[in-house]
Each structure stands twice: as C-alpha cells, then as structure tokens.
Amino acid sequence: MIFLRYESFQGYLRMYPVTSAILLLNILAYAADHLLLDGRLLNWGLFYSSPGDNYFSLEEPWRYVTAIFLHLSLSHIFYNLFSILVFAPPLERMLGHWKYAAFFLLSGIVGNLVSVIANPTTAGAGASGAIYGVFGAYLFLALMKRSLDPNSRKTVYTILIFGVIYTLIVPNIGIWAHFGGLLAGFALAYAYDWYLIARRDRSYRR
Template sequence: MIFLRYESFRSYLKLYPVTAALIALNIVYFIIVAISGDPNSAYHAYQYGAFAAHPAFDPYGLQEPWRYITSMFMHSGLEHLLYNMFSLLVFAPPMERLLKRFRYAMFYLLCGIAGNAMSAFVNVLQNDPETHIGVGASGAIYGVFGAFLYISLFRKSQLDESSRKTVYIILIFGVVYSFLVPQIDLWAHAGGALAGFLLYHIFDRIKRRKK
C-alpha cells in the first residue's frame, strides 16, 4: 500500500521536499490571510490573490493571470485547509517519487491552473452572471488523483491492488462530496483530475520512448 506513511518527520522532509514545501506554503499563507480578516469572505480572499473571473469583463481571469497560481495556496477555512493538507501529506509523496522533484512541481502547478481554467470555462458555458471567486489546492490535488487513476488503469503493475482500490474510492467519494457540498467547486476538481490524467500519460510516453 503506497499511501501509508511510515516516515519520520525528518525523513519526510528529506524524501519529499516539494510536497513538504507545498504544505508549509499553504499553512503559512492561510495564517497570513486568516490573521488579516475572514478567509471565507470573497472580497478578502480576492484581496489576497483568489482566482477571479468576471463574466463580462474578464470571463477567464486572464487580466490577472497570477491568480491562477496564488489561489492554489489559499483556503476558505480551517476545515478546507486541513482536508487538503491531509490529502497532500498522504497521497502526493508517491507521485513526487515517480515524477522526481522538478517535474512533480510543474505537474502540481499545471493541474491547479487547469482546475481554475475548467471552472472558469464552465461558468462561461452556464452564463453565470456572478463573478467567480475560487480558492484552494483541490485542483492540484485532484491532479495527483487523476495521475494515479491513469496508473491504475494502464500501468497496473506499478500499483498493488489495495492502492488501486484506494484511488477508485477517493475519486468516487470526491465526486459525491462535490455534489453534496454546494461550496465545493466540482469543475475545478474535474479540471485538475483530467489534467493530471493527461499529463501523466504524456510523461509516461516520454519515459517509455527514452527506454
């Protein structure tokens, strides 16, 4: 079972420095935002870098593209933060080991960006008149899940049966949870998962060609 963590704190930092840095950045930035105001306030979140897409003036949030990244390190509350950081802590290390540090860091950021882009795209399709404000690392984390789904389906030898079942359960639970909780951005999750699935497919093909 690759998702069980047995490492000590020091070993975790040494083995998975990118994941550890991502967790630290999320926690530190949450504290900064929470100290200065209500992290669940859309206006306050916008001031600190939340992703924003105005349906008339900037439907895809491209006027301030840096928000695609800064929003990935923001959370609307302590429960939101803890859920995402637990997911990152447990499920991301095997992906960092598979992709190696630099590629994994790029993979994580691209999945988060894709999650925000998908969310904005669906809002445009739905003609939502409200400005879309989004925060959270979920898009990037679902990118990790999407990559493991690819491995579970097409590279089964890389995962034991228990790990494959865990991937399926997490994704099913994530879809159900996203529908049940109105504040959850289902399309950001879907965009991140799709990006992770496709990116890992690309990395896998490159790796096999080199061999």
C-alpha cells in the same frame, strides 16, 4: 501499498521537500490571511473572471497560481492539507521533485481555468484542482499500468469514489476545478508515460 507512510517527521521532510513546501505555504498563507490581513491576501490571490475576460489573457493571470495556496475556511484547508499530506508523497517519489512541482502547479492552474470557463461568474481558491490532478495521475496508473499493486489500485478507486461523493454533497464546492484538475492530472500522466516509452524505444534502436 504506495500510500503507507513509515517515515519519521524529519524523514518526510527530507524525502518529500516539494510536498512539505506546499503544505507549509498553504498553512502560512491561511494563518497570515486570517490572523493578520483580515482576508486581504485572499482577495488579492483568488481566481475569478471579470466582464470582458477571454479566460486565457486575464489582466491578473497570477491569480490562477496564487489561488492554489489560499483557502476559504478551516475545514477547506484541513481537507486539502490532509489529502496532500497522505496522497501526494508517492507521486513526488515517482516523478522526482521538480517534475512533481510542475505537475502540481499545472494541474491546479488547469483546474482553475476550467472552473472559470465552465462558470464565468465564479470566484474561488484552494488546492483542490491540484489535488485532483494527483488523483488523476493515480487513476491513470490504476487503469493503464499493471505494475500498480492491487491494494493501491483499490485505494485509488476508493479515493475517487469518496472524492466524487464529497464534490457532489458539500455545498459551495469547486466542482469544475475538481474535474479540470482530474482531467489535467490524467492527461499529464499519460503524456509523461508516452514520453518515457518513446525515449526508451529510441535508446533500444541505437
């Protein structure tokens, strides 16, 4: 079962430094914005589409990245932090620290882009797109890789069912960011698996 955690706090920090850094950045950004900056950090970093934008060449493109680490409310950040804390570590272990960091950021960026393209008047923030990218990678493993144990496969399907229900019933949720992140995570996992298979086949032919 890949989602069970047995590490101590220190062990978690040592084994999953990227996940730990993501958690810390989100907590610090939320605390600073709500306790010290009166929402100015959120206004600076959330993503949005202004009139005339063609989505891929925004005047302030950093927003697609900074929005991943900003949250609108306490319940918003709590759900996302819990999801990262519990579900991200196995993927960091599978991919390695730097590949996982790139995967998390790319999933979040794609989720934000899809959200803006699907709804040009939208504005939003949060790590949900990146989190659903993690879920997308697990969906790929559950559907395409027999090496995933049955309990982990059932857990993946349960997570996704809950995620769909949560996305549909909670008001003011970034539905398209969730969908975009999920699609990005699945596609990235597929591409990385294809790369590993191709590299292995080349090594056999030598």
